Amino acid sequence: xxxxxxxxxxxAADNILFLYTNARSTQxxxxxxxxxxxxxxNQIKTRPPNVDITYNRQTIYCFDNESFRFAVATATPNNMxxxxxxxxxxxxxxxxxxxxxxxxxxxxISLSPHIVIDTLxxxxxxxxxxxxxxxxxxxAKNISDNVEECERxxxxxxxxxxxxxxxxxxxxxxxxxxxxxxxDHPKTVCSDKDCCTHEYVNGIVKTHYKTDCHSPCYxxxxxxxxxxxxxxxxxxxFNKYTVVGPYQWLLNRTSVSCAVIxxxxxxxxxTRHGL
Numbered sequence: 001x002x003x004x005x006x007x008x009x010x011x012a013a014d015n016i017l018f019l020y021t022n023a024r025s026t027q028x029x030x031x032x033x034x035x036x037x038x039x040x041x042n043q044i045k046t047r048p049p050n051v052d053i054t055y056n057r058q059t060i061y062c063f064d065n066e067s068f069r070f071a072v073a074t075a076t077p078n079n080m081x082x083x084x085x086x087x088x089x090x091x092x093x094x095x096x097x098x099x100x101x102x103x104x105x106x107x108x109i110s111l112s113p114h115i116v117i118d119t120l121x122x123x124x125x126x127x128x129x130x131x132x133x134x135x136x137x138x139x140a141k142n143i144s145d146n147v148e149e150c151e152r153x154x155x156x157x158x159x160x161x162x163x164x165x166x167x168x169x170x171x172x173x174x175x176x177x178x179x180x181x182x183x184d185h186p187k188t189v190c191s192d193k194d195c196c197t198h199e200y201v202n203g204i205v206k207t208h209y210k211t212d213c214h215s216p217c218y219x220x221x222x223x224x225x226x227x228x229x230x231x232x233x234x235x236x237x238f239n240k241y242t243v244v245g246p247y248q249w250l251l252n253r254t255s256v257s258c259a260v261i262x263x264x265x266x267x268x269x270x271t272r273h274g275l
Contacts, residue, residue: 009118013051015111016059017104023062024093028100030060061104067094187215188235 018037020030030037038055045052070090073080082090160167190196195211214235 009115009121010049010051011118012114013053015114016053017107018055018060019104020060020062022065024064024066024089026062028062028064028096030062058107061100063097063100064093066090067097070094185216186218188213188217188232189215 018030020026020033023029023031025031041053041055044050067090070082070086071094072078074082157167189209190211190213191207191209192211195209197208197210217235
């Protein structure tokens with residue numbers, strides 16, 4: 001449940017309601033679920049994101065499904081007959097469920113509508129953060145490699161025994177930068193293991209998509225570099241196949257709009273050993 005609530009904006013807290021079914025066995029109360037749920041809500045309140053979700057009679061509604069099943073069983077064409085004691089129990093269950101339903105609808109009418117765009121913005125921000133994970137890891141690895149190379153170069157300068165002319169040739173430190181190069185046009189590629197290879201560039205794993213499903217691909221509402229993006233369903237490549245399962249082809253497709261390549265550069269050393 002905590003994972004589910006994490007996808008909602010804080011402003012949605014006032015519109016959260018708790019509905020319990022099959023409540024006749026717990027005397028139309030939350031039962032054992034109540035304390036466990038209260039503990040979880042207290043954690044959400046006292047810890048980040050520190051959201052106070054109301055849990056009381058105004059937000060708790062208990063229904064019983066058996067009364068509906070009883071109504072179906074006794075109606076035509078089933079026409080089942082029950083003992084008077086069972087009938088009274090089911091009638092009471094029906095009455096309580098109707099009252100709870102009326103109370104629920106009154107509560108919903110009294111609530112202010114939740115601004116859905118707030119939740120969409122939150123999820124878009126999370127998606128953007130996830131997309132930044134790989135390039136940030138590459139940048140961190142690149143910085144670490146350059147620091148190690150500089151340290152090795154400093155050690156070589158300290159141990160250098162040549163003249164000033166030879167030293168000048170040692171003042172440049174080779175380094176590797178990562179450059180983001182936009183493609184000439186976006187394309188849809190296959191990320192199946194048989195359609196791509198993984199290459200190591202200075203310790204960084206890069207995926208080479210060798211199979212183009214649709215190139216160029218002119219989707220106007222597609223966010224690039226997302227595997228399994230539902231917008232890819234509009235790509236012409238998917239119209240060539242018969243879909244026999246939900247997103248069967250979608251799961252192994254991604255759209256790319258840029259490529260990341262390593263480039264070699266040299267920087268002048270700041271070490272002044274021997275000068």
